[in-house]
Each structure stands twice: as structure tokens, then as C-alpha cells.
Amino acid sequence: MFGLGSRNEFNVEGQTVVITGGSEGMGKAVALELAAKGANIVVVARTASKLVTAVNEIKTKAANKFKQKFHYISADLTDPAECERVIAEVTTWNSGAAPDVVWCCAGFSRPGFFVDVPIEEHRQQMDTVYWTAANTAHATLRNWLEPVLPSAQMKTTRRHLIFTCSTLAFVPITGYSPYSPGKAAIRSLSDTLSQEIEMIHTVFPMGILSPGFDNEEKTKPELTRKLEEADKPQAPADVAKIAISALERGEYLITTNFIGSMMKGTSLGASPKNSIVGDTLLSCLSHLVFLQVIPDLRNKAFAWGKRNGLPGANSTPAS
Structure with a gap:
């Protein structure tokens, strides 16, 4: 299913691509x-003004401005009915043809210690991180798998459903308890769907320099900053290029830097492999490395707790 080869497994020229969370950050970079590779693009997000700005910028990158089409849809993807509406609207806009690629990039992170973050915010992040992806995937796959009469078939292409996850799904870090469970759920959903349908991919970036990252910094605890010192945030364009290159090679679980790959190697488990030999060697190496890394993370957290005391209702995050 996920064998690598020399041909381009992700040729989007002339295809219609839906990108959720496409108004800024990684989504817009994708x-x-x-x-620039010739795709017709539909970006989806909540804020219409940001979407208009994004579409105007995306148009300037078109490989062929006379053939390519661009569109935006404002929607709240935590509502499954809205996801159904988005896919239906795209299909109508696309002359009755379903989108060829759907890439889920919507979500946000607001770090904080578990007990400091109100339970409503935990639920909100789960809704925005996991359920926007699950709702979009459900609406997309129901659309793709509907029986179609031969006379109504317009073209046959290999479709792709792509989730955007996080390396926190492999190695959780203190301070991301409102966020990492949703990403772990996406990884689990991806592995499950990969047994049902041969068109699933998941991208696992680390930090991305974006408006979302700037917002994270406002609530991120000092301890979290210390524990993730090795994470050097990447530019959205770099993450997009690396992820797309991996999709063109036909990869399934995609990381965007060396540290992310090492984190992936610690928890591959039963997930489909990009390369049986390569991923097996990576897993062996990662487990040796993380024999030191995990105790180091725990020791730093314990030392921080001794110095600063336990988080509680009156603690405030670093600004």
C-alpha cells in the first residue's frame, strides 16, 4: 500500500484540492x-476576511492562471453539518466532480498545565484539533464512496485524504495536555482508516512559525519552553515543501525534520511503514536515543516542580 517508487504519487496538476485551515500558517503555505504545481485550490476557515486575502495571494502563485480556479468557503468545521456543506459546495463549484485531495490543517494549540486549563478549553481544543479533522474526513469519504453511474463519471484519479498531526502524538511534552490528546486521536484515526482505504496520509510537523505559534507563546509555561528547546520552529513554506515532497514519494507517516523522525521512530508500532528496512532501523536507533531522552525530560520536570511548586488554580503561565 505504501511502497515507495520513482514515479510521482501526488501529481496535483489539474486536480481540485480542499485545504482546511487554509487562511494562514501551514494551510496557506500548502x-x-x-x-504553483497547477492545482485548483479551495481554502476553508472561519474568518472570511482572512480567506479573501489568502485566495488573492494564492492566485499569484498559479502555474496557469487561465486554467486554474480558486475558491474559499467560510465554515465552522467543528459542526459535522458544515463539513457536509463544504464538500457539497466544492463538488458543485467543481462542475459536479468531487475534490481529488482534501488536506486537513485546521486546529490550534493553547498550552498550559492540565489543572490550570479549564475543562471547557480542553474540550474546545479536542473539538478544533480532532473533530474538525474527523468531521471533514467523514464528509469527504462519504462523498467519495457514493455509488456513481458510469455515465456520470467524469474522470478517474487517485485521491488523497491528508491529516495534519504533530510529533506530540509520538512523544507528549508537559504543557500540551489540552492539545496532544487530539493529535494522538488523529494518528489513531489515520492508522484505522489506512486499513479501510488506500488514500490516507498524515503529516507530523514540530513547531511552525505562524500566527498560531505566536498565540501559543502567550500561554506556554516556562517548563514547556525548557523541555522543547531542541524544537527549532520551521517556516510554513519549508514544512509545506517537505510534506509535499514526501507525498510525491508516496509516504504515509510524514515528518518534516530529523528530530521529528526520531520521535516517530519511538512509536511506529503497528502503523504502516514508509520503508520496512528504513523504518525498522529508525525505530531501533530512536529507542536507544530515547532511553536517555525520556528520563531527562522527567528529571527536568521534577526539578522545575521542586523549584517552583506544583501548578494550581493560582498559577499563571509565562507571558
């Missing part, structure tokens, strides 16, 4: 890259 849209810009795929527009």
Missing part, C-alpha cells in the same frame, strides 16, 4: 505550493 495552498501556495500546490497552486
Whole structure:
């Protein structure tokens, strides 16, 4: 299913791509890259004004401005009915043809210690991180798997459903308890769907320099900053290019830097492998490395707790 070869497994020229969370950050960077490769682009997010700005920028990257089409849809993807509406609207806009690629990038992170974050915010992050992806995937796959009469078939292409996850799904870090469970759920959903359908991929970036990252910094505890010192945030364009190159090679679980790959190697488990030999060697190496890393993370957290006391209702995050 996920064998690697020399041919391009992700040729988007002339195809219609839906990108959720496409108004900024990684989502917009993906849209810009795929527009330059000849794709028709639909970006989806909540804020219409940001979407208008994004589409105007995406248009400037079109490989062929006379053939390619661009569209935006404002929607709240935590509502499954909205996801159904988005896919239906895209299909109508696309002359009755379903989108060829759907890439889920929507979500946000608001770090904080578990007990400091109100339970409503935990639920909100789960809704925005996991359920936007699950709702979009459900609506997309129901659309793709509907019986179609031969006379109504317009073209046959290999479709792709792509989730955007996080390396926190492999190695959780203190301070991300409101966020990492949703990402772990996406990874689990991806592995499950990969047994049902041969079109699933999941991208696992680390930090991305974006408006979302700037917002994270506002609530991120000092301890979390210390524990993730090795994470050097990447530019959205770099993450998009690396992820797209991996999709073109046909990879399933995709990381965007060396440290992320090492984190992936610690928890591959029963997930489908990009390369049986390569991923097996990576897993062996990662487990040796993380024999030191995990105790170090725990020791740093314990030392921080002794110095600063336990988090509680009156503690405040670093600004």
C-alpha cells in the first residue's frame, strides 16, 4: 500500500484540492505550493476576511492562471453539518466532480498545565484539533464512496485524504495536555482508516512559525519552553515543501525534520511503514536515543516542580 517508487504519487496538476485551515500558517503555505504545481485550490476557515486575502495571494502563485480556479468557503468545521456543506459546495463549484485531495490543517494549540486549563478549553481544543479533522474526513469519504453511474463519471484519479498531526502524538511534552490528546486521536484515526482505504496520509510537523505559534507563546509555561528547546520552529513554506515532497514519494507517516523522525521512530508500532528496512532501523536507533531522552525530560520536570511548586488554580503561565 505504501511502497515507495520513482514515479510521482501526488501529481496535483489539474486536480481540485480542499485545504482546511487554509487562511494562514501551514494551510496557506500548502495552498501556495500546490497552486504553483497547477492545482485548483479551495481554502476553508472561519474568518472570511482572512480567506479573501489568502485566495488573492494564492492566485499569484498559479502555474496557469487561465486554467486554474480558486475558491474559499467560510465554515465552522467543528459542526459535522458544515463539513457536509463544504464538500457539497466544492463538488458543485467543481462542475459536479468531487475534490481529488482534501488536506486537513485546521486546529490550534493553547498550552498550559492540565489543572490550570479549564475543562471547557480542553474540550474546545479536542473539538478544533480532532473533530474538525474527523468531521471533514467523514464528509469527504462519504462523498467519495457514493455509488456513481458510469455515465456520470467524469474522470478517474487517485485521491488523497491528508491529516495534519504533530510529533506530540509520538512523544507528549508537559504543557500540551489540552492539545496532544487530539493529535494522538488523529494518528489513531489515520492508522484505522489506512486499513479501510488506500488514500490516507498524515503529516507530523514540530513547531511552525505562524500566527498560531505566536498565540501559543502567550500561554506556554516556562517548563514547556525548557523541555522543547531542541524544537527549532520551521517556516510554513519549508514544512509545506517537505510534506509535499514526501507525498510525491508516496509516504504515509510524514515528518518534516530529523528530530521529528526520531520521535516517530519511538512509536511506529503497528502503523504502516514508509520503508520496512528504513523504518525498522529508525525505530531501533530512536529507542536507544530515547532511553536517555525520556528520563531527562522527567528529571527536568521534577526539578522545575521542586523549584517552583506544583501548578494550581493560582498559577499563571509565562507571558
